[in-house]
Amino acid sequence: MYRARGLHRTNGGNEALILLWAFVVGGLICVIGQFLMDVFKMTPANTVSLMVIAGAVLGGLNLYQPLVRFAGAGATVPITSFGNALVQGAIAEGQTHGLVGVITGIFELTSAGISAAIVFAFLAAVFFRPKG
Amino acid sequence: MANQKLKKLTPVQQQYQKFAQAHEPARPLLRNLTMAFLVGGTICFIGQLIQMAFIRYFGFNERTAGNPTVAILICITAILTGLGVFDKIARIAGAGTAIPVTGFANSMVSAALDARSEGLVLGVASSMFKLAGSVVVSGVVAAFFIGLIRTLVAMGG
Numbered sequence: 001m002y003r004a005r006g007l008h009r010t011n012g013g014n015e016a017l018i019l020l021w022a023f024v025v026g027g028l029i030c031v032i033g034q035f036l037m038d039v040f041k042m043t044p045a046n047t048v049s050l051m052v053i054a055g056a057v058l059g060g061l062n063l064y065q066p067l068v069r070f071a072g073a074g075a076t077v078p079i080t081s082f083g084n085a086l087v088q089g090a091i092a093e094g095q096t097h098g099l100v101g102v103i104t105g106i107f108e109l110t111s112a113g114i115s116a117a118i119v120f121a122f123l124a125a126v127f128f129r130p131k132g
Numbered sequence: 133m134a135n136q137k138l139k140k141l142t143p144v145q146q147q148y149q150k151f152a153q154a155h156e157p158a159r160p161l162l163r164n165l166t167m168a169f170l171v172g173g174t175i176c177f178i179g180q181l182i183q184m185a186f187i188r189y190f191g192f193n194e195r196t197a198g199n200p201t202v203a204i205l206i207c208i209t210a211i212l213t214g215l216g217v218f219d220k221i222a223r224i225a226g227a228g229t230a231i232p233v234t235g236f237a238n239s240m241v242s243a244a245l246d247a248r249s250e251g252l253v254l255g256v257a258s259s260m261f262k263l264a265g266s267v268v269v270s271g272v273v274a275a276f277f278i279g280l281i282r283t284l285v286a287m288g289g
Contacts, residue, residue: 026176027169033227034168049270060278073179076198090279102279112199120210125244125256128214
């Protein structure tokens with residue numbers, strides 16, 4: 001269902017519009033994070049963890065995918081997307097393999113982010129020296 | 133919780149806590165929120181441009197272009213962190229760089245860089261997830277329970 005719709009250009013094919021929404025929605029998600037840090041005095045680690053869980057909950061309620069279609073990278077670049085992708089992977093495998101699939105499917109869609117982060121962090125540690 | 137902590141302190145320490153609190157500079161909330169919006173929005177804007185390039189020139193579709201986009205952003209973050217530029221931007225941007233995937237990448241790269249002197253295996257490899265691990269664990273645990281509920285509901289219905 002999603003695949004079929006995903007082939008169509010989001011937001012009626014207007015690329016300038018989706019760039020604008022990526023900026024606005026991505027910016028607003030960061031504002032929520034900054035608000036949690038400044039007003040509720042949460043540490044960055046707690047804030048980011050909470051955002052990931054929020055993304056997972058929204059994904060479980062089928063509310064995150066519409067945001068991705070609407071705002072593109074504005075929804076896929078913030079860390080909330082990581083929570084959503086974990087849940088989508090778990091649900092998709094759960095549908096085909098039952099309860100075992102929930103475990104085997106969790107990292108199905110997030111492999112790119114985790115692998116890239118591990119590889120590039122390792123390479124950075126090899127080639128750079130810590131600053132300050 | 134703050135009150136519980138205060139009770140354990142001596143009266144002089146309590147006095148000092150009150151004194152310090154009164155003189156703590158107020159966090160410039162509006163400025164922080166604005167910077168978070170502008171920088172976070174710009175990172176997502178750049179992400180959208182990269183995504184469009186992957187769709188147009190490398191034959192990805194809108195569903196699959198998200199993954200390579202995230203990988204490119206992580207690579208850029210790793211280089212900027214290594215050069216010491218990222219931390220300067222992060223100091224101004226706050227959540228604007230911490231909430232996008234750049235924050236996740238930065239926490240891994242800086243943890244890896246800091247542990248370089250302890251060796252590649254015991255230092256870099258074992259310390260890499262020191263900060264980012266909390267995000268992975270909370271995300272996976274949440275995803276497990278949500279996936280479990282959704283799967284059980286689908287089986288029951």
